[in-house]
Amino acid sequence: MHTIEQLDDGRAVYLNGHRIKVSEIPIFRKTLALNNEYYHLQQTHPVVHTYTENGRTYDIAFKVPRNIDDLRQKHQAYQEIAQSNNGMLGRTPDFLDSGMAVLAERSAFLGHNKWTDFAANAKHYAEWIKENDIFISHALQNPQLDRTKPINGIPSGYAGVHTIERRADGIVVSGAKMVNTMAPIADDLLVFNPPELLLEKGDTSYAVAFATPLNTPGVKIICRKLLDHPGYTEDDYPLSNALDEIDAYVVFDHAFIPWEKVFVENDYQMSNRFFIESGVFIHTSHQDEVRGITKLEFATSLAIRVAHVLGLDGFLGVQEKLGRLTANLELIKGTITRSEEAGHLDEFGIYTPSQQALLAVRASLPGFFEEALKVTQHLAAGSMVGVPGFAEFDGDNGAILKQALTTDRASAADRSKLLNLAFDLSSSGFGQRQLMYEYYHGGDPMRIRSKHYLDEDLRAGNAMLDQLLK
Template identity: 80%
Template sequence: MHTIEQLNDGRAVYLNGQRINVADVPIFRKTLALNNQYYALQRTHQDVHTYIEDGQRYDIAFKVPLTSADLKQKHRAYQEIAESNNGLLGRTPDFLNSAMAALAVRSHFLGHNEYTNFAANAKHYAEHVKTEDIFISHALQNPQLDRQKAINAIPSGYAGVHVTKRTMEGITVSGAKMVNTMAPIADDLLIFNPPELLLEKGDTSYAVAFATPLNTPGVKIICRKLLDHPVYTGYTEDDFPLSNALDEIDAYIVFDEAFIPWERVFVDNDVEMSNRFFMDSGMFIHSSHQDEVRGITKLEFATTLAIRTAKLLGLDGFLGVQEKLGRLTANLELIKGTIARSEEEGRLDDFGIYTPNQQALQAVRSTLPEYYEEALKVAQHLAAGSMVGVPGFKEFNGDNGPILEQALGTSKATAKERAKFLNLVFDLTTAGFGQRQLMYEYYHGGDPMRIRSQHYAGEDLRAGNEMIDRIMKS
């Protein structure tokens, strides 16, 4: 667990054209406090969030699952962490820590080169993260400069991260990654290439995977525009209950001749290994399990918000509204059931790791964004003009306060309660914060079209084909 001041360690974080100290940004402080719930729960709910291995206690995310029961225990811990931030922080430490558990066991395929043993490096790094329980963030997406060209054909050198020099001590890298969520408040960056954008021959300098501390010289974290409404603008969390409470802080990452020692390099100058890294390491499937559990939490938050909107505004007695809300609750149960199936119908891989059912998890990944958007739309349509017409909260302390208390109060809520709730609906369904959250659900797991095409290709339809074949042969 960090204090915010510990993050002023020399890291080069930029916001609005200025290099900043992370501790000086109020929304960073709030987000770090929520992120630290991952660590706090290890103390307050040890039975759920920790396990003992060789006499040492570790966070449950690092446990190598051997049975379905192990996945269910991890599910419970992931859910409690997500509930502490309403599922709105997609990259809390448990996301990549769940991946580290698999990487430590499955890293053998990475092999070695003349300078180092990549397999041993990955294993040792995963064990380091586990022992120290550090917070690692990752960046895999390359900037979308010109997808019609090979990455090595884009002359700027910022179409990805590439090696510029090798020595006996390590590699030097330059380039960029497009999106790095939570980077300013993490300890380390994990850099690799996405499996859906396979490198080709000629891209070997970009075929790299490594980890490095955020304060490594030559690493720059350039934050996108923040989505909060700071106190100096006159708005508090009563006006913006979500965007003034947290921001996941997506950033553009630049490497400018940054040195990476060999012991932190896992792939170098090897297109095949770069393409295999995320999937064959087991990192993808186990981090997906954590991610979809968080997704359930976020979907339940949005579903409940829509239902409470209907109740607050006295709309829940209408059959048409009940039908809309029933679709949302049915969607939620379908997602919960599919996650449970992924845990019940997993399998032991070749290394003895109990692995969730990938088809079930990918079904969630391809469907949950649409269910989440549907919940937002229902809440938005029900709140409609009521939320758009909410005055700023300072009005309650002004000359018009008594009028607003009388005009906006109902038997279901006081004027202030009603106003704050409708501000919550606006923040999640309409404001920039809410739109970023929606876009995140659609794209953080990869291209939705590609996910569906892969799901179709991987589906087991033997029973269906046997039924059709039986008819055709009769």
């Protein structure tokens, strides 16, 4: 756990055209406080959030799962962390920590070159993160400049991160990564390439995976526009004035990376293998989808609360809409449970959740979340659009508003705050970012669905077909 002032460590963070100190941005301070719940829960609920290994206590995210009970404990911890921010922070420390747990044991495939041992580097880095409980973010996605060309065919030099110099002590890299969530307030950045956009033979300079502190000279963190609303309270914007899971465009400008922090270099095939074969993908997916349950349950509960407070929950059509939302929620809960129950021990003795089940969640949850937001929009409609600023309740028209907006189901203030929450999640810039994030942060659902059926175990179904069609 660190304070906001500790992030003024020389890192180059830019906002609205100016280099800033992280500690001077109020919404960064609030977001960090919520992120620190990961550490706080280790102290207040250690029976779930910690485990002991070789006489030392670690966060449960770092535990290598050996059986279903280990996954279940991690599930509970992930859920409690997500509940502390209503599922709105997708990149809390437990996300990548769950991947570090297995990277240390699965890194041998990374091999070595004449300067360094990539496998040992990855193992030692993962162990260092665990020993020090370092908060790492990751830079995965390459800027979407021209997907019709291979990355080496885009001349700007910013279509990804690439090696520009190779030395006896390390490499020098330049380039960029987009949508680096939580980068301004993390300690370290893990950089690698996405598996769904495979590198090609001519892309070897872009075939890198490494880690670096965010205050490394030559690393620039360029934040997107903030989504909070200065001048308004959290009664007006209950979510966007409470947190912003800051996304950033990260630029590497001749940044030096020592060999001991490099895991892949000059090998496009190994770069394509890194995320999946390291085990990082499947175990971070488990954390991510548990967080997704929390977010979906929050959105579902909000829609139902809006229907009740507005007196709409007695109508059959509304009840049917709300029932669809709760059915969707149960399907997601059940599928994540299935991912744990249908897990298996891999060749390293790591109990691994079912990838097919987790991909089914990733293919479905974004649509379910969007449906919950649309139901909220349709039910709240003009009621949420027309809510006056909360300061009006203490102004000249306060008495009128309290009388006019109070019902037998809620006071004027409670009704207004609920409707402001409905607007913030379903219709504001914050809510639309959450919707976009839920669709794409874990992979394009269309791509996932297009491949999912190829790996489905349909032996029983095909046997029935074969029997019938003999």
